[in-house]
Amino acid sequence: MTGEFTGAPRNVAVVACAQSDHRRRTDELSEVEMLMPVLHEVLERTGLTTADIGFTCSGSSDYLAGRAFSFTMALDGVGAWPPISESHVETDGAWALYEAWVKLLTGDADTALVYAYGKSSPGSVRDVLTRQLDPYYVAPLWPDSVALAALQAQALIDAGHTDEPALAAVAARSRDAADGNAHAQLPGARPQGEYVVRPLRTGDCPPIGDGAVAVVLAAGDRARALCPRPAWIRGMDHRVEAHSLGVRDLTESPSTRLAAERAGAFARPVDTAELHAPFTSQEVVLRKALRLDDSVLVNPSGGALAANPVMAAGLVRVAEAAGRIHRGASDRALAHATSGPCLQQNLVAVLEGEARA
Amino acid sequence: MPEAATAKEHVAVVGIGQTKHVAARRDVSLAGLVREAARRALDDAELGWADIDAVVIGKAPDFFEGVMMPELYLADALGAVGKPLLRVHTAGSVGGSTALVAANLVASRVQRTVLTLAFEKQSESNAMWGLSLPIPFQQPLLAGAGGFFAPHVRAYMRRSGAPDAVGSLVAYKDRRNALKNPYAHLHEHDITLEKVRSSPMLWDPIRYSETCPSSDGACAMVLTDRAGAARAPRPPAWVHGGAMRSEPTMFAGKDYVSPRAGRDCAADVYRQAGIADPRRQIDAVEMYVPFSWYEPMWLENLGFAAEGEGWKLTESGVTELDGDLPVNMSGGVLSTNPIGASGMIRFAEAALQVRGQAGEHQVDGARRALGHAYGGGSQFFSMWLVGSAPPTT
Numbered sequence: 001m002t003g004e005f006t007g008a009p010r011n012v013a014v015v016a017c018a019q020s021d022h023r024r025r026t027d028e029l030s031e032v033e034m035l036m037p038v039l040h041e042v043l044e045r046t047g048l049t050t051a052d053i054g055f056t057c058s059g060s061s062d063y064l065a066g067r068a069f070s071f072t073m074a075l076d077g078v079g080a081w082p083p084i085s086e087s088h089v090e091t092d093g094a095w096a097l098y099e100a101w102v103k104l105l106t107g108d109a110d111t112a113l114v115y116a117y118g119k120s121s122p123g124s125v126r127d128v129l130t131r132q133l134d135p136y137y138v139a140p141l142w143p144d145s146v147a148l149a150a151l152q153a154q155a156l157i158d159a160g161h162t163d164e165p166a167l168a169a170v171a172a173r174s175r176d177a178a179d180g181n182a183h184a185q186l187p188g189a190r191p192q193g194e195y196v197v198r199p200l201r202t203g204d205c206p207p208i209g210d211g212a213v214a215v216v217l218a219a220g221d222r223a224r225a226l227c228p229r230p231a232w233i234r235g236m237d238h239r240v241e242a243h244s245l246g247v248r249d250l251t252e253s254p255s256t257r258l259a260a261e262r263a264g265a266f267a268r269p270v271d272t273a274e275l276h277a278p279f280t281s282q283e284v285v286l287r288k289a290l291r292l293d294d295s296v297l298v299n300p301s302g303g304a305l306a307a308n309p310v311m312a313a314g315l316v317r318v319a320e321a322a323g324r325i326h327r328g329a330s331d332r333a334l335a336h337a338t339s340g341p342c343l344q345q346n347l348v349a350v351l352e353g354e355a356r357a
Numbered sequence: 358m359p360e361a362a363t364a365k366e367h368v369a370v371v372g373i374g375q376t377k378h379v380a381a382r383r384d385v386s387l388a389g390l391v392r393e394a395a396r397r398a399l400d401d402a403e404l405g406w407a408d409i410d411a412v413v414i415g416k417a418p419d420f421f422e423g424v425m426m427p428e429l430y431l432a433d434a435l436g437a438v439g440k441p442l443l444r445v446h447t448a449g450s451v452g453g454s455t456a457l458v459a460a461n462l463v464a465s466r467v468q469r470t471v472l473t474l475a476f477e478k479q480s481e482s483n484a485m486w487g488l489s490l491p492i493p494f495q496q497p498l499l500a501g502a503g504g505f506f507a508p509h510v511r512a513y514m515r516r517s518g519a520p521d522a523v524g525s526l527v528a529y530k531d532r533r534n535a536l537k538n539p540y541a542h543l544h545e546h547d548i549t550l551e552k553v554r555s556s557p558m559l560w561d562p563i564r565y566s567e568t569c570p571s572s573d574g575a576c577a578m579v580l581t582d583r584a585g586a587a588r589a590p591r592p593p594a595w596v597h598g599g600a601m602r603s604e605p606t607m608f609a610g611k612d613y614v615s616p617r618a619g620r621d622c623a624a625d626v627y628r629q630a631g632i633a634d635p636r637r638q639i640d641a642v643e644m645y646v647p648f649s650w651y652e653p654m655w656l657e658n659l660g661f662a663a664e665g666e667g668w669k670l671t672e673s674g675v676t677e678l679d680g681d682l683p684v685n686m687s688g689g690v691l692s693t694n695p696i697g698a699s700g701m702i703r704f705a706e707a708a709l710q711v712r713g714q715a716g717e718h719q720v721d722g723a724r725r726a727l728g729h730a731y732g733g734g735s736q737f738f739s740m741w742l743v744g745s746a747p748p749t750t
Contacts, residue, residue, distance in 0.1 A: 009466075056603075061419075061425065061426065062418050062419050062420060062425075062446075063419055063420075063425035063426075066490060067420075067490045068417075068418035068419075068420045068421075068487050068488050068490065069418060069448050069488075069733065071446070072448065072606055072733050072734075072736070073606070075603060075605065075606075075736075076605040076606055076607070076608075079605070080603050080604050080605050080618075080736075081604055081605060081608065081610070082604075082617065082621070083602040083603060083604040083616075083617055083618035083621050083622075084602070084603055084604075085600065085601055085602060085603075085625075086447075086601060086602070086603035086737075087445065087447055087454055087458065087601055088445070088446050088447050089443065089444055089445060089446065090419065090426060090444050090445075090446035091426060091428075091444055095443060095444070098443070099443065099445075099458055099461075102458075102461050102462055102465050102467055103461055103465075105465035105466075105467060106365050106461050106464045106465045107365060108365075108461075128425070129425070131423070131424065131425040132424070132425040132426045132427075132429055132430070133430065134430045135387070135422070135423065135424045135427075135430065136386060139424070237441065238441050238442075238443075239439060239440060239441060240429075240432045240437050240438065240439075240440065240441070240442040241432070241438055241439070242432065242433050242438050243429055243430045243431075243432055243433060244433070254439070255439070258439065339426070339429070340426070340429040341429075344429055344432075345429065345432075345442065
């Protein structure tokens with residue numbers, strides 16, 4: 001039923017976005033210090049204060065931070081006084097956006113602040129992500145995120161869906177596009193490099209880095225008052241697949257397809273798609289699942305290949321898609337986020353700007 | 358002014374399931390544990406996995422089991438494949454927050470029937486270790502949760518003039534209530550008030566028997582809309598109000614004895630539910646009491662007693678199972694504490710009571726019950742008020 005209402009649902013829009021400059025390391029900053037300027041910037045853009053916000057929701061990961069309840073310190077940074085209506089998801093901030101969208105649809109709040117952050121630099125993110133695998137049968141073998149993505153890439157090549165030059169072209173296009181993105185960690189042309197895990201080369205893999213993002217949502221007239229051209233959320237849905245790689249066809253993404261259908265993505269063509277594809281090969285899977293042809297501008301920000309702050313990169317896609325609508329560069333955009341090994345869990349949001357005179 | 362929105366869909370609890378909580382469930386994996394509670398909730402609702410549209414799961418820190426984002430691995434066991442699966446994490450209040458996020462999916466009409474589940478399998482790891490990883494430039498929490506909360510209990514005693522014996526009365530009551538709850542972890546058949554009072558002092562004034570255990574367990578509920586409730590085989594519990602509130606961990610103005618976030622949260626729930634006098638209009642309360650003294654403290658924070666008067670309700674027997682305002686009929690967190698699930702167990706017990714399904718710990722004629730959870734340094738709160746009749750608005 002998601003995205004299709006029989007009654008008169010509220011219209012909810014992304015009205016402001018801010019993100020950090022994503023960097024390889026931020027040793028001099030705590031998570032809170034990295035996040036604070038982003039929070040201030042997004043609130044300044046709307047003129048709202050923390051106390052004006054109806055609902056706050058964030059996404060982050062204790063394992064990435066290396067401590068339990070790591071989000072509590074970020075909350076102190078938000079300035080939750082007087083007390084705020086607030087929640088947190090232990091995953092990418094795109095899912096925090098989903099929780100906030102649902103909250104606004106109930107009518108209990110008119111505005112929401114959504115933020116996400118991740119610092120991958122203090123540890124080895126490839127090792128850390130192994131801890132999200134089946135703890136009894138798979139995690140003890142420590143298969144890392146690049147190795148798992150390489151399995152998927154090889155399956156795609158074997159099935160004839162892509163080849164190494166095509167993957168290199170995805171990498172080149174993304175990083176060229178990132179030249180126009182002041183926040184990107186890896187802008188501009190760079191060599192494909194050596195194999196990291198065959199068939200994936202350095203260029204096929206995302207950079208490791210730190211970053212934060214925040215967006216403000218508002219319903220109806222509040223959105224129009226806060227933003228000249230709100231990015232209306234026409235639909236949003238997310239779906240999960242089986243965890244075990246052995247029971248999935250890694251060349252397909254049925255969860256992305258279903259989420260897109262439920263979000264109304266196929267009702268009319270989109271002009272822009274911001275895809276959370278940390279590996280070049282994953283863009284191949286997502287383009288097919290989302291039926292994106294060459295008429296659609298894919299990842300004009302450079303995507304996750306140009307900056308991949310883990311736990312924030314999905315919400316960054318929403319921010320990038322919404323930003324294009326705000327600026328009038330897009331009328332109907334799709335934003336996608338993923339979580340879990342080899343695109344296990346996927347979220348799709350469809351954003352639209354009102355027709356321009 | 359809120360933009361015109363269609364009235365929220367009414368949310369009903371039609372299925373509740375939990376595991377028998379114990380110190381260590383060595384016979385099941387994480388997946389086996391959650392599956393057991395989920396299956397019981399579905400059986401209670403007489404629904405199958407295919408009837409569920411979405412799954413909302415919560416637990417406390419991932420470090421407790423040593424699995425990062427375990428919901429990914431648990432997707433299969435929860436019947437979530439092909440469905441939306443959302444993971445909530447709001448510290449100790451998470452079980453309550455998770456249920457509220459699930460309820461909002463129904464209330465917003467985004468989904469019709471949602472399975473919500475919270476769990477903790479503390480025996481997989483060491484919770485003290487999970488909470489004690491050293492962080493640069495931050496005060497270490499070396500004394501555990503009891504060490505953090507004991508000074509606030511002392512502050513309450515000084516402020517209210519409560520006599521020393523009140524804490525032991527709470528523990529004695531909750532442990533006796535637990536004997537009537539087949540799912541409770543601690544079943545101390547030989548419990549006496551004297552045994553509580555003579556148990557070792559851990560963090561003065563909190564004694565060993567006034568402290569929650571460390572449990573393995575899971576709790577699940579099936580939430581649905583009016584159409585789903587009409588098909589339910591057993592009486593539903595209707596959600597009349599629900600809210601979350603958070604405040605900062607540390608700042609000069611924080612009142613650790615009666616945090617404003619708790620008061621604001623309760624006031625929001627009462628407003629939604631049309632409760633003007635909680636002491637008279639609410640029939641039973643399941644509150645998050647990990648250390649005995651939090652019963653009188655939360656009685657005040659939640660508006661059941663005036664400031665400084667909560668301990669008098671406890672002392673006079675009002676909060677006993679057969680009292681005028683029963684508190685923690687299930688035996689509470691003092692008898693069962695799988696941390697991530699503890700909040701949801703409170704919410705589920707409130708629902709059991711108004712459904713008339715609480716068995717030996719049923720409060721006669723319970724029509725409205727409050728479920729309460731809190732977490733962090735008394736900074737995260739989530740609550741819901743459920744009733745035997747559907748909301749009138």
